[in-house]
Amino acid sequence: MNIVDSTITLKLPEGSSDVLLKNLYLSCDPYMRNLMNKTQGTPSPFSYTPQSVIAGFGVSKVLESGNPDYKEGDLVTLMFHYPTTPEFSICMPGITAYGGFFELGTPKKGENVFVSAASGAVEQLVGQFAKLHGCYVVGSAGSKEKVDMLKNKFGFDEGFNYKEEPDLNAVLKRYFPEGIGIYFENVGGKTLDAVLLNMRVHDRIPACGMISQYNLTQPEGVTNLAHIIYKRIRMEGFNSADFFHLYPKFLEFVLPHIREEKIVYMEDIAEGLENGPATLVGLFSGRNVGKQVLVVARE
Amino acid sequence: MNIVDSTITLKLPEGSSDVLLKNLYLSCDPYMRNLMNKTQGTPSPFSYTPQSVIAGFGVSKVLESGNPDYKEGDLVTLMFHYPTTPEFSICMPGITAYGGFFELGTPKKGENVFVSAASGAVEQLVGQFAKLHGCYVVGSAGSKEKVDMLKNKFGFDEGFNYKEEPDLNAVLKRYFPEGIGIYFENVGGKTLDAVLLNMRVHDRIPACGMISQYNLTQPEGVTNLAHIIYKRIRMEGFNSADFFHLYPKFLEFVLPHIREEKIVYMEDIAEGLENGPATLVGLFSGRNVGKQVLVVARE
Numbered sequence: 356m357n358i359v360d361s362t363i364t365l366k367l368p369e370g371s372s373d374v375l376l377k378n379l380y381l382s383c384d385p386y387m388r389n390l391m392n393k394t395q396g397t398p399s400p401f402s403y404t405p406q407s408v409i410a411g412f413g414v415s416k417v418l419e420s421g422n423p424d425y426k427e428g429d430l431v432t433l434m435f436h437y438p439t440t441p442e443f444s445i446c447m448p449g450i451t452a453y454g455g456f457f458e459l460g461t462p463k464k465g466e467n468v469f470v471s472a473a474s475g476a477v478e479q480l481v482g483q484f485a486k487l488h489g490c491y492v493v494g495s496a497g498s499k500e501k502v503d504m505l506k507n508k509f510g511f512d513e514g515f516n517y518k519e520e521p522d523l524n525a526v527l528k529r530y531f532p533e534g535i536g537i538y539f540e541n542v543g544g545k546t547l548d549a550v551l552l553n554m555r556v557h558d559r560i561p562a563c564g565m566i567s568q569y570n571l572t573q574p575e576g577v578t579n580l581a582h583i584i585y586k587r588i589r590m591e592g593f594n595s596a597d598f599f600h601l602y603p604k605f606l607e608f609v610l611p612h613i614r615e616e617k618i619v620y621m622e623d624i625a626e627g628l629e630n631g632p633a634t635l636v637g638l639f640s641g642r643n644v645g646k647q648v649l650v651v652a653r654e
Numbered sequence: 655m656n657i658v659d660s661t662i663t664l665k666l667p668e669g670s671s672d673v674l675l676k677n678l679y680l681s682c683d684p685y686m687r688n689l690m691n692k693t694q695g696t697p698s699p700f701s702y703t704p705q706s707v708i709a710g711f712g713v714s715k716v717l718e719s720g721n722p723d724y725k726e727g728d729l730v731t732l733m734f735h736y737p738t739t740p741e742f743s744i745c746m747p748g749i750t751a752y753g754g755f756f757e758l759g760t761p762k763k764g765e766n767v768f769v770s771a772a773s774g775a776v777e778q779l780v781g782q783f784a785k786l787h788g789c790y791v792v793g794s795a796g797s798k799e800k801v802d803m804l805k806n807k808f809g810f811d812e813g814f815n816y817k818e819e820p821d822l823n824a825v826l827k828r829y830f831p832e833g834i835g836i837y838f839e840n841v842g843g844k845t846l847d848a849v850l851l852n853m854r855v856h857d858r859i860p861a862c863g864m865i866s867q868y869n870l871t872q873p874e875g876v877t878n879l880a881h882i883i884y885k886r887i888r889m890e891g892f893n894s895a896d897f898f899h900l901y902p903k904f905l906e907f908v909l910p911h912i913r914e915e916k917i918v919y920m921e922d923i924a925e926g927l928e929n930g931p932a933t934l935v936g937l938f939s940g941r942n943v944g945k946q947v948l949v950v951a952r953e
Contacts, residue, residue, distance in 0.1 A: 389884055543879060565880045576875010580842060581864045583891040585688055590889045592882040 356409075356632035367419050374425045376415035379654065382447065383625075383635045383647040384476065386594060387411055388569045412447050416654065445480070445609065445620055447595050448646060451563060452480035453605045454598025456539060459561035459591050464489035466536035469527070471546050473514065474501040474621070476646035477563055481539045482511045483618050490537075493530045495546065497641040504644070508619060523549035537561070540590070543568045544575040551579035551588075560590040570639050621645030655708075655931035666718050673724045675714035678953065681746065682924075682934045682946040683775065685893060686710055687868045711746050715953065744779070744908065744919055746894050747945060750862060751779035752904045753897025755838060758860035758890050763788035765835035768826070770845050772813065773800040773920070775945035776862055780838045781810045782917050789836075792829045794845065796940040803943070807918060822848035836860070839889070842867045843874040850878035850887075859889040869938055920944030 367375050390403045390410075403409050417429040425431065432446055455477070456462065468485040470478050473494025482505065485492040493513040494505045505514035513530050520526045527535065527549055534555040540547060543565025550560075568574045583590060598605075612618040623643040625634040628651050637643055666674050689702045689709075702708050716728040724730065731745055754776070755761065767784040769777050772793025781804065784791045792812040793804045804813035812829050819825045826834065826848055833854040839846060842864025849859075867873045882889060897904075911917040922942040924933040927950050936942055 392884065547879070562882050565883055568880045574877045574880060576877050577879055578873045578875050580846070580876055580879075581867045581873060583861050583889065584864055584893075585691065585891070587891040587893060587896060589891070590882065592884070592886040592888075594883075594886060597886060 356635070358629060358631065365418060367421050371421040374417055374422050374431075375419040376431065377418050378413055378415050378651050379430075380414040381628075381631065381649040381651060382412035383631075383638055383643075383649055384411065384447070385564050385566050385569070385638055387635065388566075388639065445613070448476035449480055449609060450598050450602055450605050451593075451595040452477045452484060453608065454595070454601055455561040455563050455593055456481045456484050456537075458598065458601070459589075459593060460537040460539065460559050462488050462490055462537055466490050467531050467534065468492045468537045468539065469531065469535045469550065470494045470511075470539045470541070471517075472496065472541040472564070472566060472641075473505050473511065474509075474645060475541065475643075478539065478541055479505075479509050479621060479645065480618070482509050485537075486510050486512075487612065487617065498644075501641075501644060504621065508621065517546065524552050527553040534558075539563060540565070542566055544577065548577050548579050551577075551582040554582065554586055554588055556586050558586060558588050560588060562590055562592045563594075566639065623647050625649045627651070655934070657928060657930065664717060666720055670720040673716055673721050673730075674718040675730065676717050677712055677714045677950050678729075679713040680927075680930065680948040680950060681711035682930075682937055682942075682948055683710065683746070684863050684865050684868070684937055686934065687938065744912070747775035748779055748908060749897050749901055749904050750892075750894040751776045751783060752907065753894070753900055754860040754862050754892055755780050755783050755836075757897065757900070758888075758892060759836040759838065759858050761787050761789055761836055765789050766830050766833065767791045767836045767838065768830065768834045768849065769793045769810075769838045769840070770816075771795065771840035771863070771865060771940075772804050772810065773808075773944060774840065774942075777838065777840055778804075778808050778920060778944065779917070781808050784836075785809050785811075786911065786916065797943075800940075800943060803920065807920065816845065823851050826852040833857075838862060839864070841865055843876070847876050847878050850876075850881040853881065853885050853887055855885050857885060857887050859887060861889055861891045862893075865938065922946050924948045926950075 365375060367373055412432065414430055414432050417425050417427055417431060420426055462468065462485065468490045470481050470492065472478050473482055474496045478494065482492050482494055492511050494511045495515055495517045496502050496505060497516065497518055499516060502514040502516050505511040515526055517523065523546060531553055535550060535553050536555065536558055538550045538554065538560045540560050540562040541564040544567040582588065609618060621644065623645045631649050634647060634649050638647055664674060666672055711731065713729055713731050716724050716726055716730060719725055761767065761784065767789045769780050769791065771777050772781055773795045777793065781791050781793055791810050793810045794814055794816045795801050795804060796815065796817055798815060801813040801815050804810040814825055816822065822845060830852055834849060834852050835854065835857055837849045837853065837859045839859050839861040840863040843866040881887065908917060920943065922944045930948055933946060933948050937946055
């Protein structure tokens, strides 16, 4: 990944109905890794190809507008053109967490929820949504600092550092003696294998990511998949685009909770476009603590 | 597995409202293997424990009845006490195929369907249901005889012998150049791994079984699970009990097709209780051709 300098003219052509934007904040998200894969699904209009500019979510300021819907100084989010809110950074991770947990997880009050990579942008919200819904919630993360955050900041019932647990099956049995009801999947590999041993009949696995696998030349083998049969488990991959139709419902749910500080949100802010490549790559070693944002300019 | 001889008195106690049955036909099904596992789901009332009698589906004749709903000479199916039809052997595999394909597979006309272990009791029906629904259907099986049956008896568009295909990914690409839409999963392991590479966005995997894995001390690792994320695939384990509420709807669908010979059904009939253990074990090496039935007595 390179940063290439060039000069462009920031001026709309006469009579244009376009909008000229200046990027302020860029979002660094794990899904961006998958846009670099050739082998995945149908090609996305956002797929990355070598030597081309990468795309992502972000917040921009309108410098000039030929469109009556936008005026100079407006803040807008891309790629999906939602109007911004003061809580804009919750937009994409938020709808992902909301749709994945409520629509695919179909949680019942009192159910046991396990979230991996639990301090991440989406996952910290899943844990808080689950607590608001009356669930028992345990999260795993990759450092003591993150685990403390799960318990003290996001209100998870329990948390553990998976790097310090040689036997994931045993640790899950300790935290879920009666089994897991919903596993919000973000990592894949060994964690998924251990989870499958600890799920119950008709449990759900909303599968948001498998970040432990994306950078492996040879992905790990998951050996306990027959438990999907034994326990009639539903595992379903998804991304934010599957739930954009729920955006108004999501805002109605989440905004009052944010205003009442019942939902908090942790960001990891990196400064300067020159740090973009290292910041994006850092997601895959868990360098970020909370939602990774890159500030290009504050205004 | 042993056959134990003993003498019992075939006589109802005076005033009993019970029914005395004689077993005629016993059903040998892959799910029975899983009732021997300790590690699966919640314990089933039908779980097998060493030194106890095993349970299964079957057809029995009423010898004596203290219950007004049954009279001497009636035929009944167990374990779930549905009234029998002349097509009784389609009962359990049939509702499994019907629910798994239509409810979980949510097929659209013209979609591409792949069925593994395709000549099996459930799978031969899935293929025929898919053809009736206007789908393109390919099946895999473990012998030339079975593959011929798929194409000539059940009307599959194509079939292949997986034992003669060193590169399952390549064979799937050949039969599904535009990708698979629904994979009716019965085998797990290498086949599932190859299928995941050939699915498309929002595809479905109704997971009925993973028969290649049940007898392995160390199950094979499935390495392409991240495609569940990339392609937002829904994979869902199930068994017949999940769909018994659809039984009347299923009969309404299937009986006219059977009477018009638009659906055919192949059984593999073994004779004599003494052959029961070998017949049941034979399912796991694919010895049976079609639905395995064991005849204890013809009347």
